[in-house]
Amino acid sequence: MDESFVAMKEMPSMHSVSRVIQEAHSIRTIFINGKIESKPGQFIMVWLPGIEEKPMAVSYLSSSEFGFTYHTIGKFTKACDNLKKGSTIGIRGPYGNPFSIRKNALVVGGGVGMASVSTLIDALENPVVINGARNKGSLIYMERFSGMIVTTDDGSFGRKGFVTEPLEDELSNKKFSIVYTCGPELMMKKVFEICEKHKVDCEASLERVMKCGFGICGNCLVDGHILCTEGPVFGSKILRNLKEFGNSARLKTGKKASLKEYYGWRS
Amino acid sequence: MASHQKRYKDDNSVKGMLSTSICGIKLSNPTVLASGILGITRQSLEKAAANGAGAVTLKSxxxxxxxxxxxxxxxVFPGGMLNAVGLPGQGMDNAIKDFEALDNFSVPVIGSIFGSTIDEFGIAAKKMASLKPAMIEANISCPNIDYHEPYYSSIEAVEKITKCVKANSGRIPVTIKLSPNVYNIAELAAAAEKAGCDAITAINTASGMVIDIESGKPILSNKSGGISGPALKPIAVRCVYEIYDKVNVPIIGTGGVTDGKDAIEMIMAGATAIGIGSACYYRGVSAFRQICDEMQEWMRKHKVKGLDEIRGKAHG
Structure with missing residues (x-):
């Protein structure tokens, strides 16, 4: 038998919450005591005993604690709102294919999608970061990262408009080796198309309904790719051939739906 | 050039070593993607086939x-895997639009169905038959569904379901997937055979539970679920062994097969084909190819030319 036959990271272990911070309106970070060997872009499965289990990006990482940042939307995240210092939750993982780490990088985060690129920003050397959100109240990590280019859809903070506008400017003015992105899928699709136009590599962190996290339940497939093990981070080579990227996703039942229906069902 | 030809010839003989026929369906090797693993989309079935699966099964x-x-x-716990997914699915009508047909894959496709009433088994079978799978699997054994009666442990129910599914499947062979969570699995297999099934798939997962002692709660949201992986294998081997003694129809031996030696063991217990599920976690989707390679290695070492030579060898 392979050495990998018993991998305890696939079974939840209980950890205590060390602190909670409010990042923005309806967006919080739960910090957890303990150490996890997670690479930028990887995720964990968070279990609230008696409630539910969901995949969450590791958004903070240090030698003594790690954290995940969530937007309160449904049953699970509403239950997360009740977590406080000393609460215990189950964690398994980390899972997934991480971002590559390259020099001379640009990072584009949209809304709570910033959570999936935050430990990447920590790991990169002076990246240019574009952080976009609906409005001022939805922007996260404003104090955590300095020198970001900030956009809001309604112009309540920073540049008015979408992240794609400063992205165009940056790629036109300077040569970047790679663009990393996470946010709403239509935004990422746009970011990818702009990268293609400027012939710059892109890595995007995608999201689908996930059950096992280790590649066998088959719920999270995007085209022929198992998102939880081959992704969630996909590079340009794969993104170019993904018919479902920016178009469709599978609901919990496995039924194919438009992205609009998929996101409508989730919220 | 010569070396090229030699390699080609070897490849052919290799194919021959593992080639298997079940209910008249020719498989290049006996590994079958078990129902419930991947199997939700066309691409996931193609992925298993591209990684060496001899046949693939849709999620029920x-x-x-x-x-x-x-x-x-x-x-995953040390020794195996526990699951209670609760049979999510898009339903037959959506699946008919999604898959269009199942007879145009690179390998034979088994269409798996279940129902919450006997009539529903029949309706699902009829709809599945319209997609022209190579075989229809009636999954009567999922432990996570509240049946109106315990189908998987009742001889009468097994007979009724088998007859109903057969009547609605036309000429497509039907296999009945049995649960190990019963007193005498061989009697149930015999009942399915008597009612006209063409094959038996044994086994589904074994019922189990893992409690997290820190929170004091069972980990699965359903509390209990089905054990698969290496922990299930001895149970599966015993079940296949007992069924082989009792019935004449071929058996798709499923449960915890993770490497080539496990597969050989299952064949010796009496299996014709080998279901592969959790191994896709332990070894990745390439498990099919790895298992086939290991089976061949073992066969060469033991001068076994075909699987017929060792099928049921553990008996008598």
């Missing part, structure tokens, strides 16, 4: 769209 579908259970649905 019924007549209605189902969301399944909330998580945790699945995790």
């Amino acid at each position: 579908l019924c007549t209605v769209e189902r969301r399944g259970l909330s998580g945790p649905n699945m995790f």
